[in-house]
Amino acid sequence: MSKMHNPPHPGEVIREYLGNVTVTDAAQQLGVNRVTLTRIVSGHSGISPDMAYRLASAFGTSPELWAGIQMQYDLHRASKEKRPLIQPFTGIATA
Template sequence: MIRNGMRPIHPGEVLSKELMEPLGMTVMDLAMPMNWPESEIEKLMKCQLRICADLAIRLAVHLKTTPEFWMNLQSTYDLRRAQLRQAGL
């Protein structure tokens, strides 16, 4: 396993710290136009929810990114956590 010393970064953390906070966006500001439950956006931001394809598409449209960006963040996070578990860390 390649170890880069970085902890796995959840997509919800990227959403919160890199996009919503700098834009001054609230959970409601994001959830309402996406027609997605606020409670699920809150769970995502608390790193308690995975990005699914539907959510990736909605985030991409609303935040002017791509669905692949969100899905790649999720798969990278999942892979890194599995590598750490495999290594017993």
Template sequence: MTNPLLKGLRPTHPGEILREDVLPALGISKSKAASDLRISRQQLYDILGEKKPVTPQMAHRIGKLTGTSPELWAAMQMRYDLATQVPEELDLIPAREAA
């Protein structure tokens, strides 16, 4: 069941949450976050800029840095991907039910 209040809103990329909420709350710069995550600044900037996904490996790194679970970050990415990567021909695929 879909929440009608959320209808029409675009899904949130986990990079946006990291950029807008988490890093400011932690009080660390993007450069420091990249260093702490043991990744290049460009890798982090691509995630924060919503150009790259949070991979399972990155979910582990972000979870460790933020004191959250990797499942949280992976689930956010999965929800984003499912909402934004719908195949064009989906309506042409029949829905079958087991007998």
């Protein structure tokens, strides 16, 4: 998976996929609460593995697509966090 500069929240991608379909209608088709989907589409929640499978079924994509979008977003955000300097382990085999 290649790094993406400032990847979009998965909710933005879902919004594009939905087109003119309302969140209420989409939530009903996905079998989830409207509030659950609203939180994802508004960027307040992420995509769970279960939701990735639901989206894949509804949009004819793969769950890996949705999980990958979420992972790129999460990793990008994590890369912006300040963390202490971590020294490499010594004396262990590396792959």
